[in-house]
Amino acid sequence: MATTPLLSVRDLSVGFKTDDGLVKAVTGISFDVVPGETLAVVGESGSGKSVSAMAVMRLLPSYAQITGSIEFDGRDLLALSVAQMRKLQGNEIAMVFQDPMTALNPVFTIANQLVEGIRIHNPTVSKKAARDRAVDLLALVGIPEPRQRVDNYPHEFSGGMRQRAMIAMAIANEPKLLIADEPTTALDVTIQAQVLEVMKKAQEATGAAMMLITHDLGLVAGVADRVQVMYGGRLFETADTDTIFYRSRNPYTRGLMTSIPTAAARTDARLQPIPGAPPSAIRQPKGCVFRPRCPNAEDECFEEPDLLPLGETGEHQSRCHFAEALPELEINDPTERSA
Ligand SMILES: Nc1ncnc2c1ncn2[C@@H]1O[C@H](COP(=O)(O)OP(=O)(O)OP(=O)(O)O)[C@@H](O)[C@H]1O
């Protein structure tokens, strides 16, 4: 896998001035995405996942205060003009949302929208060629009888089908980066797995890198190469997927694992929600933002820990004073269990 990052985010912070005070949505996050890889961004509601993604897409409202840097394919995204950025959006960087109706226009057929999406960025492509490509894309994302269904309106598709159509639109111009924000949350569990598979297939067909945002750590196991865990607008842990599941060195990640049915099944843990609620983004707790809910908290935790590398390569990073001292995770390999 290539190692020159496609996306390089450094010390990104995002604040929103509101009547109640400054909302600290994201605080000092740094991460890379390399070409072709899938990075999962996981955390509870309000942890700053969507705001980070919107910052990359430059879709935040104008009153957002953004500091730090976002470099994409050699360009400084925060320095691009609106017109330059519009050229990137939907072309080099594409987004898949939780609700397909935010991306699909109800008054146009799927064919109209796909053809338009293709021709906006490639005006030299004929209508006929764009329509053929639209049919191919629907086939790729698993829409049955794509040649007929392409002329349907969005409301004639089921929820899962609409999600597939939106994925088709997102990959229509072979983006280098696909950002999927809770792409399956609105779908029922069996359809979720199918849509994730479609995303994976779409990604492989186009060679795109993917940022998969979800609150469900259990969902990322078979899909992501790396995982980054967010809490209170900060990065709490980052590592390759196996390390997160089997060798996590962070109490928050461990809490997520035992609170999510699919992930709890992978460890010996019983299903247990993390007690308490995520912090207010305006009045954050002193020291480690997870301290008030953390089962491992000590006096040191009134001092905020840094996100520090562990082990030899430094690819595994954790924000916890006790990262090295935590007991080993007790893992029960699901394949052994059934044996
Ligand atoms: N436009 C805005 N104005 C003010 N505050 C905002 C705005 N957008 C987001 N926030 C706040 O920023 C914080 C991070 O929000 P964000 O949407 O990134 O969370 P998230 O991790 O995506 O959560 P979820 O899982 O619920 O989607 C939250 O406290 C949210 O209320």
Ligand SMILES: [Mg+2]
């Ligand atoms: Mg969100």
